[in-house]
Amino acid sequence: MVTCYGSFVGLRVKPDLSCQNKFIPINFAEQILPGTFEYALCYIVENKLDLTGFDAWYNNDKTGAAAYSPAVMLKIILLGYAHGLISSRRIAKACENNILFMSVSGDVQPHYTSIAGFVAKMHEQIEPLFTQVLMICDEEGLIGRNMFAIDGCKLKSNASKEWSGTFDELGRKKAKLERASKRIIERHQAQDGLSEELVTQDLKQKEKLDKSAAKITEFLATHQEKTGSQGKPVKSNITDPDSAKMTTSKGTIQGYNGIAINDDKHQIILQAQAWGSVGEQQTLQPAVNQLKQQLAKLNANRTSKEQAIKFTADSGFNSEANLEFMAQSGFDSYIADNQFRKRNPLFKESETYETEQEKRRLKRSKGKPRLFTSDDFHYDEVTQTCRSPAGNEMWRSGINVKSYNQQYTRFCGYLKDCKICPLQQQCMRKPPIKTGRQVQFKNDESCKKLSYIDKMKVKIDSPMGRRQYSKRLGSIEPVFGNITVNKGMNKLTLRGQTKVNTQWQLYCLVHNIEKLQNRVH
Template sequence: MRHLEGTPRSQTLLLPPSVEDYVPEDHPVRVIDAFVDSLNLSEMGFRKAQTAHTGLRPYHPGDLLKLYIYAYLNQTSSTRRLEKECHRNLEVLWLMKQLAPDFKTIADFRKDNGDAVKKVCRQFIIFCKQAGLVSGQLVAIDGSKFKAAASKDQAVTRKQLEKQLGKLDQKIDRYLAQLAASEQGGDSDLNSDKVSEALAYLEAHKAELQDELKTLVDEDKTQHCRTEPDARLMKSGREGMVVGYNAQNAVDEEHQLIVHHELTQAGNDNQQLKPIAQEARDVLEGELETIVADAGYSNGQQISDLQSSEYDVAVPSNRAVNNQGAGGHFQKSDFTYLPEEDAYRCPAGELLPHKTVSNKDRMHLYARSGCNQCPLQSQCTKADRRWVSRHFDEEALDRADDSATPERMIRRMATVEPTFATLKRLLNKGRFTCWGLGSASSEYSLGVLSYNLMRAINVLGVKGILARLA
């Protein structure tokens, strides 16, 4: 028979005589090794980069960082699995120089070095900028929800706690009524000891819920996750409500490299545009021209601040519509603003003067009475008065909306949204394995670093990157 046959196990030499021969010259693992070796880990704040003269010698943080980058590139985030790979995977044996740390050492490195790993991400973008992979001409910003390690069942809101307390009160009252009826009627079938035991349990559970509700009220919070206090209950598109974090990415259009990232507890993106854009500008050393985001980032004050810094901001406005009359009534765009008079002219030619200000919503409000006498009232309002609002930063919002052309929105989608799809594939299908915001942020940074490294290798190739790192 002509089957393929393996090498006999009794053969003297199964592996190459040198560890250097375990991986070929154009293997991506060599890029990981060369890049990490080019970093000054002490300046970046890695723990144990500087060792003491006494005690056990620790593993070098560079070796553990290499292991994690390799792990996320190969979708292996389990520290116990990584411990095994250090003994059997030839690529890891080469990368780690045959070092084999235990899973606890590997896990502690990820937990303790979140800020330092983020600096490594920044340093890699600087390297990519020097290599011509980042231009800063257009940076797209977007957010996506990543699930926390905690279960959704562990998240509670004030309303849920109040509802649970109400149901407990009803159960307690029912048991008390049964006890009272049993004592009056002499019901021997009722086991009063078991009822008393159930009542004691319900009372204890009620006390726990009351303490939990009191804590939420005292801290002015609306929700709480029992097993992971940093996680938040938030909306996540098709998945509905999830317990997790809001990941923010700023992605350069040139080669879809993530120039800045942040893991936040915010339930929406409304307050994220300016801080993310400013961090991206710092990473790109000021070479940022156009910022593009979706309507969820529409924030007049932040857009105005960015425009005053001479950035071209393209963000569609997120405005309410007049939904009366099946949506057929006049919209705000049908009214003409007259800056000289600080008033609006309605489609019927009447003036709506300035009436009041809402500082909370940052709005100027305009209105006129007498709409009942107007021949166009059926197309405008059912009331005798029509109100029109104008944002404090209306001009900035209009400029950003005009800049958000359909062509730019398509470019935004094609630039930033694929990064989240890839990151969720790398990061356990979009669910963190680490608990708490700090550890989850470290895990997300490792995912971003692995993603950027993979993109750079796809563009420049292994030998191209190694030549630039040499």
């Protein structure tokens, strides 16, 4: 046995025995201290939650081995998630070695397959459990109903990014695998003197290639190609068809977007759902509808009757359809557009902001100069004429052209002028081939008919609007920071929309229970 004494040479200090084993009697009940997450978890699961929804799982006429209690399974899974142990194997290992997990589980060591199976099939039970915890939060006065905020968090899924592509791309990949498999056979036919070891290695490689090609063939035959909002094909994933490729600050991932709506008083999450190949704009309306259903289940007497609840969202949720929906939702909504920051008077004369914006633009455009906008063209509304920044006349190609619920007058440069224009690189992304540079200007009559986007711009640019929207950042962003960074729940271990949605709601359930840890005794 090795004893650790530390590195205090010449000092009279007691030895550090942390690397030694010790047999001591353990009282499991004394390991769960009041005021901790595990104490709140055990108290809520054992005394507050109705777990009768799990009874149907164990109605097997007393045949077979006895099952683990759903209360125990739920406690160890949520405790594991709270400590960043999102793998079923790591949770099972903790139940064998960690005193805290032994205390919470009552010294039960379920197999990792039992833990994974419990999470995978509890999609029907997670919604009632989530609502019950919200009711406890409401009873403790943690839900203020003054302002709600929505946002999304992109999480990596248990899917291979290499198996993504449109049906056309997957078809080409399948043909490439088949050609590689065919070349192995042709090489064996041309070279009879290959060693047995090399033949065995090649046959294994051929089997792997054939298996991958068959996997693509089966996927193309059993699935329909997905299309985007503009009707164009989008990438599908073979290992998890419901997931999607997403761009994040740390690169491109194959994953899901975890959407959550929370209350600003104590950052309680009221609605949570994970989305794969659906754009962020498309998640707002179903999320708000789910929020209303959740609020209806809570204590109606606590709902504010004096004024509408404020609702905030960033520019990712801004669209004409969404703003029209929110105008009829009963919420006092503040949803920014992607030009909101530029219109802020605080940033108008800020050299630091302009410098950083230019750095980002150069990074996106790979160092290319800024292209001319419609403000750089000389438009005469009275004569309905337009000149380019180089002084060339342009011809009017359209009147009352509709775009984004607005009407525009469109002009187009002459091809012969654009081809020899000295400002071509600043004006067009690529050299002109068929047409010259096009530019459009908003009609006055179009301005009179304000769209919901225009109305929201006026509302959110007001001093009151900016003040209300500024509260969004401190309301919703810390929630995702707590879930992904503090708790380490930064990826998903399951596949499929239904299972992933269950796991995301469990992550949010951990966050809400943590808010209750100082409220339960």
